[in-house]
Every structure is written in C-alpha cells, then in structure tokens.
Amino acid sequence: MSKQHIFKKKLLSWSIKNTREYSWRNSEDPWKILLLEVISQQTQLDRANKYYQKFIRKFPSPNEMSKATKKEILGMWSGLGYNSRAIRLHEASKILSKNSFDSIYPEFDILPGVGEYTKNAILSFAYNDKVITQDTNVLRVFSRFFGTKDPKKFIIENQKNILKNIKSRKFNEVLMDFGSEICTSKSPSCNICIFDNECKKFIQVKKSTQTTFKGSDREIRGKIIKHLIVNKNVDISSLNMIIETEENRLEHILEKLESEGMVTIKNKKLIEISS
Ligand code: SF4
Incomplete structure (x- = not known):
C-alpha cells in the first residue's frame, strides 16, 4: 500500500468517530461557505x-447583506476583531448580488x-x-507526515491522486479536525496518533529519543538492574564485562x-538489589 493510500485510509477511518459537527458542513451553498470561512479566520471554530x-x-444570501449598512455589519461583527474582514465581506456581497458564484467560478479570488x-x-x-484546502493545520499535517519542507507544492502535485474516489470536502474536513485535535502545532499527540512509523516526524522524534538514550546513564542503570533481578550477589568486577563502560x-x-x-553493595565487592 502506498504512503499516500495509508494516509488517506487511516484518516478516513479516524474521522468516523471524530468528525466535528457544524451546520455548514452539510451545506453546498457557496455563500454559507464564504461567510463561515471569512468569520473563522484567526478565530476558534466554536466561537466562529x-x-x-x-x-x-x-x-x-449576498443580496440581503448588500443592502445592509456598513454600521450594521460592523455592529454584528463586534467582538470578532479584524474589522477589515467585515468590510471586505460586505463589498463581496455587493458584487455577488449582481454576479452569481456560478458566473465567476472558479475565480472566486476576484472577490475582496x-x-x-x-x-x-x-x-x-x-x-x-479535487482540491485540498491549505490552512495552517492541513499544511502542518502534510509537512510532518510526508516529511516535506514545501507542503504547498507537495499538495498541488499530489492532491488529484490523494482525492481519487473520495469527496474532497470530506477529506478536507478530516484533515482540519485531525490537525487541530491530534497533530497540533505545539504538542502533537503522537502517543495516541493513528500513525506511528508511517509518519516521518514520528520516526525522527523516535530516533532522536533513542539516540539520547543510547549510552546514557539511564540506559546503564537499566542494564544493571535487569542483571541484578536475575542474579544475586554479583561481583562488581564482572559487571564491567556485561555493562561495557569505563570503571x-x-x-x-x-x-x-x-x-x-x-x-546494596557489600564490602565494596558484591552487589544485589536492596531488600
Ligand atoms: S505521529 Fe505525531 S507528528 Fe505524525 S501525524 Fe501523528 S501526531 Fe502528527
């Protein structure tokens, strides 16, 4: 199974019990999507x-907003911050009241x-x-899992293949939820993650932890205790041969x-686990 296939399959299974439910997630109305996306920028999803x-x-619909005053829009927006977003949304509604989404498809970035x-x-x-939405959560998951320094380029080159036979919407929602709940920016929950050795980041972290452990006092202590659990009154000089470290x-x-x-060390010669 290819890496991309594992990525897709495991994320989709994870989503069965973990997808967050919001009303707009069942809507295909582009106005609702636009409204939500503008409101949720830099805003936590539940608050948005x-x-x-x-x-x-x-x-x-855009028509109703286009008729509202700037003051009315800003009043409703109060508390969200970044008022310029509200002003641009208002301007976009005026354009959309005269031109439908379908008429400007796919050039939605002409809207303020x-x-x-x-x-x-x-x-x-x-x-x-068949596009993958590249928000910060999604880019982080791609960068970590595939070990790519340029997740945007990676997504553009591979999105058609990754989204083959699935609804892009479904997969984008899963990616966002996974990035904000499991593969978080500051402390990813690798210990409970659906991926382990398939994830490049996980392998790197595991390797560096192992490297730090290798040859450390902690490792030597572990070896000594392990040896003393099965052997009584061990001659200290014989430990040197088993542990292989400087005297x-x-x-x-x-x-x-x-x-x-x-x-317990007896006469500086014999050692055993303390009773
Ligand atoms: S193993 Fe860790 S870094 Fe990799 S996808 Fe899971 S949470 Fe993210």
Whole structure:
C-alpha cells in the first residue's frame, strides 16, 4: 500500500468517530461557505460558529447583506476583531448580488478578502473540486507526515491522486479536525496518533529519543538492574564485562543507585538489589 493510500485510509477511518459537527458542513451553498470561512479566520471554530449563525440568519444570501449598512455589519461583527474582514465581506456581497458564484467560478479570488485558502474552500465544499484546502493545520499535517519542507507544492502535485474516489470536502474536513485535535502545532499527540512509523516526524522524534538514550546513564542503570533481578550477589568486577563502560563511570552509577536505596553493595565487592 502506498504512503499516500495509508494516509488517506487511516484518516478516513479516524474521522468516523471524530468528525466535528457544524451546520455548514452539510451545506453546498457557496455563500454559507464564504461567510463561515471569512468569520473563522484567526478565530476558534466554536466561537466562529456562534457568529456564523447570527450572520446567516440575518443575511441568508449576498443580496440581503448588500443592502445592509456598513454600521450594521460592523455592529454584528463586534467582538470578532479584524474589522477589515467585515468590510471586505460586505463589498463581496455587493458584487455577488449582481454576479452569481456560478458566473465567476472558479475565480472566486476576484472577490475582496478571498485568498487562495478561501477560494479552495469554496471550490471543495460547494463544487466538490479535487482540491485540498491549505490552512495552517492541513499544511502542518502534510509537512510532518510526508516529511516535506514545501507542503504547498507537495499538495498541488499530489492532491488529484490523494482525492481519487473520495469527496474532497470530506477529506478536507478530516484533515482540519485531525490537525487541530491530534497533530497540533505545539504538542502533537503522537502517543495516541493513528500513525506511528508511517509518519516521518514520528520516526525522527523516535530516533532522536533513542539516540539520547543510547549510552546514557539511564540506559546503564537499566542494564544493571535487569542483571541484578536475575542474579544475586554479583561481583562488581564482572559487571564491567556485561555493562561495557569505563570503571569510574560504573562506580559513580553504582554509588548513586546505592544512595537511592536501589542496590546494596557489600564490602565494596558484591552487589544485589536492596531488600
Ligand atoms: S505521529 Fe505525531 S507528528 Fe505524525 S501525524 Fe501523528 S501526531 Fe502528527
């Protein structure tokens, strides 16, 4: 099974129990998608959802918003911050009240405030085009899993293949949820992740942890205790041959183990686990 296939298959199985439910996720209305995407920029999704509900009730189509005043829009936007987003959304609604989404498809980035990400979100969620939405969560997951330094380029080159036989919308939602819940920016939950050795980042972290452990005092202590569990009254000089480290270092480690009450040293010669 190819790496891309494993990536897709495991994420889709993960989504069965972990997809977050929001009303817009069942909608193919490009206006609803645009509204949500603009509101949710730099805003946590649950909080964005509250504003989205308020806006969509008042402005179910671009036409209603285009007739509203700037003051009215800013009043409703209050608390979300980045007021310029509200102004651009208002301007976009005026354009869309005269030109339908279908008439400007796929060039949604001609609308004020619509960049590459929002354009792809509309293409995927409303038109089911084979595109992967490149928000920060998604880019991070790609970069870590595939070990690529240029996830944007990687996505453009591979999205058609990855999205073969699946709805792009479904996969984009899964990627966003996975990136914000498991493969998070600061502390990814690799220990409970559906991927382990398939993920490039996971392999790197495991390797560096192993390298740090190899030859460390911690490793030597572990070896000594393991040996003493099955052998009683071990001659310290024989430990040298088993542990293979400098005499001084071994002496120091044994003293430490003794001071911690882990082992007992008799006449500076024999050692065993403390009773
Ligand atoms: S193993 Fe860790 S780094 Fe890799 S995808 Fe999972 S959470 Fe992200």
